[in-house]
Amino acid sequence: MATRARWAGARLSAVVAASAVLVGSVGLTSAHAAVSPTLGYDAQADKGSLYNIAGVVGALDAYRLGITGRGVGVALIDTGVTRVAGLNSGNVVNGPDLSFDSQDPATSNVDGFGHGTHLASIIAGRTAVGTPASYTDPARFTGIAPDANLVNVKVGSANGDVDVSQVIAGINWVVEHRRDEGLNIRVINLSYGTDSVQPSQVDPLAYAVEQAWLNGIVVVVAGGNEGDSTTNLANPASDPHVLAVGAMDSAGTVATADDTVPSWSTDGTDARHVDVTAPGVSVLGLRSPASAADTQNPGARVGTQFLRGSGTSQAAAVVSGEAALLLQAMPNLTPDQVKQILMGSASGLNNVSARMEGSGTTDLRQALRSVPRTVVDPAPWGTGTGSLEASRGSFHIVVGDGTAEETTLLGEVDVFGRAWNAVQWARDTQKGKTWRDGAWMGNTLTARGWTNTGEAHKSWPTATWTSAGAVLADGEWAGRMWRDGEWAGRMWRDSAWSGRMWRSGGFSSAGWF
Known part of the structure; x- marks a missing residue:
């Protein structure tokens, strides 16, 4: 689509050059500049x-x-x-x-x-x-x-x-x-x-x-x-x-x-x-x-x-x-x-x-x-009971590496390809029960809760995702991760x-x- 080429070629070079001039001269002349050596x-x-x-x-x-x-x-x-x-x-x-x-x-x-x-x-x-x-x-x-x-x-x-x-x-x-x-x-x-x-x-x-x-x-x-x-x-x-x-x-x-x-x-x-x-x-x-x-x-x-x-x-x-x-x-x-x-x-x-x-x-x-x-x-x-697909508008992600096997995420399914039950989700959202431990609507996305990482606050840990029963291990992500088709x-x-x-x-x- 036409928007894909907006960052290409001479237009980018010309714009960056213009911005480089402005970065050093916003709102003041060089004679009055008091640039902080710490901030720049x-x-x-x-x-x-x-x-x-x-x-x-x-x-x-x-x-x-x-x-x-x-x-x-x-x-x-x-x-x-x-x-x-x-x-x-x-x-x-x-x-x-x-x-x-x-x-x-x-x-x-x-x-x-x-x-x-x-x-x-x-x-x-x-x-x-x-x-x-x-x-x-x-x-x-x-x-x-x-x-x-x-x-x-x-x-x-x-x-x-x-x-x-x-x-x-x-x-x-x-x-x-x-x-x-x-x-x-x-x-x-x-x-x-x-x-x-x-x-x-x-x-x-x-x-x-x-x-x-x-x-x-x-x-x-x-x-x-x-x-x-x-x-x-x-x-x-x-x-x-x-x-x-x-x-x-x-x-x-x-x-x-x-x-x-x-x-x-x-x-x-x-x-x-x-x-x-x-x-x-x-x-x-x-x-x-x-x-x-x-x-x-x-x-x-x-x-x-x-x-x-x-x-x-x-x-x-x-x-x-x-x-x-x-x-x-x-x-x-x-x-x-x-x-x-x-x-x-x-x-x-x-x-x-x-x-x-x-x-x-x-x-x-x-x-x-x-x-x-x-x-x-x-x-x-x-009510929240409308279409998840319509909520995406024209913005979709695809899985694949640009080959003929590439698949776009479409329809009433979440990011894992699981069927989206709008009525159930809306009911659970209203009740504050979409998450249980590290699972959201039955999809395991994180670990169970806060852990001590030695920082001022604890952190919420990650977990291995699953999709349709298949583990999305590191090897799957190289070249085959979800990406934005637009x-x-x-x-x-x-x-x-x-x-x-x-x-x-x-x-x-x-x-x-």
Whole structure:
């Protein structure tokens, strides 16, 4: 298909060259540059620094009030987290690895794709454990909620491959284990979606996030990076019961007068569009060295630790961090109240339609002053009894090595090829009983529970998968693993923020934004 060639040839070379020029000159001239030898960039002048972004959304003000996300858990359902410096100070917990990489101990939990690590650092990265006041120091690397517990729930493999059934299993696990080990998971970051147009009232993925919401978890979902090529938000951002996030370009200032929404942030409709926007352009997050994003985007590297990326994924990560700060300050808030406060305190942008910005850009300064009110959500809740195949949209994975024996995963079956019983799954999800020990809906995906790995927190161990009674041993995975039939090169591409920085727009074909 035509999208497979987007990363090929001279276009990539030209774009990377353009981005390499911009990486060294964002928002300042060389004469005024004050590049930190530790960070590799000027945190006060570079609009993509998390120090600057924290200033834009009001997180710095929260730190000055002693609010850092402590005691709040954020589950990142993504491509894993590599414990690089900045994510190795004790607040990252390995939940289950439900990805295809889980079958190899060398790749389990870690991020071979580069997406999850980038977002984890935005949400809860930190140079080291510090005091609230220390997190206002521009010389430190600090995520939006630096003291939150970041729970790594890996579903995407090293090439981004994931089936919607794996994502659903990850959401189910978070709901059923949200109180484990004192994690207090109150937020899910889901920078993933499909192009399904199945109504959310019946869609299984939408039902999974709705059940998380009803169990007290704020589900923050990226709206998508398809611009005006579609008027539909990605599924499940299209569900009215989640907090859907679009990207905003802050131009590197706290003032809102110069803020815009980039053209690639997905348009919505009058009936359903993003709820809020947050900075999502040229964001400086941590690299996962040798990952796909890192190796295919060398022009996006900054210093030795960082990678510059744009997308609604990054914007969602910013809002997930903000939600954690708000929940530390007001722990009794319901998800509906968190959504109402963040929308009600947002700042509208100039000459930007609600279809692009929703209520505007989040502002924690105002949010923390808000008085919670009772919220009655009039939107109908789903049943989850719709089609799993329709939930995939056009995004399918295939098993095989490109030969004639290659098979696409289609129909009402999960990632193991087992028949999908929507009614039974929806009933078990509502009851919180989809998982039993390490088995999800009868499929053994992990071992039985938390184990002591000598880290600040225990980790959830892996297990050997089975499919139709056959063990998927290491030998089976070489050249015959599941892969995304529509992926083929649509990596995070260099085409955002005027000239153009690398961004995650290409992930829409594989589901990652």
